[in-house]
Amino acid sequence: MYFSKSFIPILKNNPTEATIKSHQLMLRVGMIKQSSAGIYSWLPLGFKVMKKIERIVREEQDRIGAQEILMPTIQSSEIWKESGRYEDYGEEMLRIKDRQGREILYGPTNEELITDIFRSSIKSYKSLPQLLYHIQWKFRDELRPRFGIMRCREFYMKDAYSFDINDDEAIYSYNKFFLSYLRTFKRLDLSAIPMSADTGPIGGNLSHEFVILADTGESKIYTDKRIFEVQSDKAILNKENLNDLRNKFDKYYAVTDEKFNKKDFDEKVPEEFRLSTKGIEVGHIFYFGDKYSKPMNASVDYQGKKEFVKMGSYGVGVSRLVGAIIEAKYDNKNEIMKWPISVAPFDCGILPLINKNDTKNLDKAVKISNLLKKNGLDVLIDDTEENFSSKIKKFNLLGIPFQIMIGNKNEGDIFEFREIGIESKNISINEIVEIIKKKKV
Ligand code: 5CA
Numbered sequence: 001m002y003f004s005k006s007f008i009p010i011l012k013n014n015p016t017e018a019t020i021k022s023h024q025l026m027l028r029v030g031m032i033k034q035s036s037a038g039i040y041s042w043l044p045l046g047f048k049v050m051k052k053i054e055r056i057v058r059e060e061q062d063r064i065g066a067q068e069i070l071m072p073t074i075q076s077s078e079i080w081k082e083s084g085r086y087e088d089y090g091e092e093m094l095r096i097k098d099r100q101g102r103e104i105l106y107g108p109t110n111e112e113l114i115t116d117i118f119r120s121s122i123k124s125y126k127s128l129p130q131l132l133y134h135i136q137w138k139f140r141d142e143l144r145p146r147f148g149i150m151r152c153r154e155f156y157m158k159d160a161y162s163f164d165i166n167d168d169e170a171i172y173s174y175n176k177f178f179l180s181y182l183r184t185f186k187r188l189d190l191s192a193i194p195m196s197a198d199t200g201p202i203g204g205n206l207s208h209e210f211v212i213l214a215d216t217g218e219s220k221i222y223t224d225k226r227i228f229e230v231q232s233d234k235a236i237l238n239k240e241n242l243n244d245l246r247n248k249f250d251k252y253y254a255v256t257d258e259k260f261n262k263k264d265f266d267e268k269v270p271e272e273f274r275l276s277t278k279g280i281e282v283g284h285i286f287y288f289g290d291k292y293s294k295p296m297n298a299s300v301d302y303q304g305k306k307e308f309v310k311m312g313s314y315g316v317g318v319s320r321l322v323g324a325i326i327e328a329k330y331d332n333k334n335e336i337m338k339w340p341i342s343v344a345p346f347d348c349g350i351l352p353l354i355n356k357n358d359t360k361n362l363d364k365a366v367k368i369s370n371l372l373k374k375n376g377l378d379v380l381i382d383d384t385e386e387n388f389s390s391k392i393k394k395f396n397l398l399g400i401p402f403q404i405m406i407g408n409k410n411e412g413d414i415f416e417f418r419e420i421g422i423e424s425k426n427i428s429i430n431e432i433v434e435i436i437k438k439k440k441v
Contacts (some may be wrong), residue, residue: 001346001378002381003380003381003382003384004383006254007030007043008029008043009030009248010030010237010397011027011028011030015027015341016204020147020148020319020327021330022147022148022214022322022326022327023147023323024048025330026322026323026326028397029175029397031045031047031322037155038145038151038154040148044345045398046415047344048125048346049343050156050318050321050322051347052344053318053321053325053343054135054156054158054384056184056187056188057184057316058342060181061160061180063180064177064237064288065237066131066133066160067130067132067133068132068135069132069151070134070136071107071114071117073106073109073137073139075106075113075229076102076103077095077102077105079112079113082112082113082295083111083297085111085112085201088201089108091143092108093108093140093292094108094140101277107136107138108138109138109313109315111202111292112292114132115311116186118130118161118163118309119293119297119299123285123300123301125165125300125301125307127300128150128163128164128165128309129163129164129173130170131159131161131163131176131312132161133159133160133161134158135156135318136156137154137155137156138154138157138159139154141153147323149195149319149320149322149323150218150280150320152319153258155320156317157315157316158316158321159316160314161312161313162177162311162312162314163298164309164310165302165309165310166310166322167289169310170287170310170312172242173312174206176242177285179232179234179235179242181194181314182232184283184316185283186232187320187342188325188340188342190282190324190325191228192210192211192282193210193213193227193249193254194208195209195210195221195254195259196208196254196255196259197209197255197256197258197259197284198259202288203286204286204288204312205288206286207284207287208284209256209281209283209284210281210282210285211256211281211282212279212280212282212324212327212330213275213277213279215278216327217278217281217327218255219277219278219279219280219281220260220276220277221255221257221276221277221278222255222260222265222275223252223254223275223276224269224273224274225248225273225274228251230248230249230293237432246284249323252269280320281317282317282320282321283317284314284315285312285313285314285315286312286314287310287414288313289310290310290311292349293311295310309352316338325340325343328339334421335397336397336399336420337396337397338399338401338420338421339400339401339419340401341439344399344400345378345399345400346379346400347379347400347404348372348377348380349378349379349382349395349398349400349403350369350381350382350406351382351388351391351392351406352364352383353406354384355408356385360422361408361410362381362412365383365406366381369381371429372433372436375433375437376438376440377433377436377440388405388407399420400420401419401420401439402417402418402419402432403416403418403420405424413428414426414427414429415427415428415432417432417435
């Protein structure tokens with residue numbers, strides 16, 4: 001892709017309407033464009049990153065045996081009346097009337113709809129567990145949408161739902177999602193801590209928020225620093241093993257604001273390990289038993305009896321993650337963004353110095369680009385006539401993890417190569433390909 005032909009509308013300066021760095025950067029490099037309060041269009045650069053995040057989220061759902069479906073954005077009010085949440089949900093729900101005067105709504109979450117889908121098809125306990133998920137736009141009429149796509153009204157969420165025969169099996173399902181979240185955030189190069197959390201309008205009594213530390217986060221958190229050392233690499237999908245994994249995390253005090261109790265904090269956490277700071281909630285999981293299955297009559301036959309299924313729900317803010325990664329990775333002082341290569345909009349930038357009417361460096365850039373493409377890498381060539389320093393400044397903002405410079409003094413197949421934010425070195429193009437490919441796996 002040539003920069004001159006790309007749709008990457010970069011602004012000269014930071015937009016003044018944005019107060020946090022992810023919002024500033026996303027507007028500055030043209031990842032998103034606001035269409036109205038809390039509602040955004042996703043432009044190519046932002047959309048590419050979000051799609052890559054979505055792919056990782058999907059792979060990690062599939063890996064624990066969850067099955068993907070797609071539910072609509074628009075729901076009927078009937079099912080919400082059945083669960084009793086239609087009135088409770090309040091003004092955050094966007095309520096609409098269709099031409100027949102029927103009450104419909106833009107889904108803020110899908111517990112009711114999935115319960116309705118489940119009850120109409122699954123009749124026997126032998127079909128359990130069922131783990132179903134979808135990735136879809138949600139709408140919540142937030143009172144104060146802010147921080148760009150971090151707290152907006154329309155956002156992209158992965159939401160999953162589990163159905164089991166009893167509490168024990170349901171906790172097993174809960175723990176599978178717990179593990180899949182740890183794996184997902186790790187692949188995004190984020191250190192997300194599972195914290196005991198409040199259940200709010202979703203309900204239930206067991207819940208974890210996955211939070212990444214950031215000064216600009218909206219959640220106040222209190223934790224024992226030792227939780228950062230807990231390893232999850234060796235976990236496997238067996239009941240005992242997952243129980244142990246959960247216990248290893250739950251052993252440490254780690255809570256969000258609503259669950260905070262100063263006495264507990266002081267008693268349970270030795271002073272040197274106490275950390276109270278701010279974070280961004282990127283995922284949230286809930287166990288709520290028969291909160292929806294009972295009023296909505298979702299049951300299965302079990303030993304001659306009708307049993308209401310035990311349910312949990314599991315959310316990841318796919319669009320919010322784009323901003324969260326920026327908050328975690330952007331170096332404000334040096335104005336350098338570095339996308340983890342797993343989600344970077346391009347793998348490598350090629351920056352040829354272009355003098356009027358002399359296409360020598362651009363020709364070299366195209367050749368290198370072809371070689372990188374053959375190796376499965378995604379490349380952006382800066383074919384503008386800007387000087388090196390403004391090209392580098394621009395690419396530092398774009399956050400593409402690798403840069404190849406092509407100047408007038410270039411000899412043979414040796415090029416100036418840089419991993420963003422690190423000193424450059426002169427190495428052969430073959431070495432460059434190897435370095436990038438190695439990082440990509
Ligand atoms: N049904 C449950 C789990 S599937 C649920 O809706 N949970 S939630 O309310 O916690 O939302 C899940 C995730 O969506 C959150 O962890 C957060 O990352 C993201 N999210 C929630 N509200 C917003 C918002 N206004 N803007 C951007 N992302 C949001």
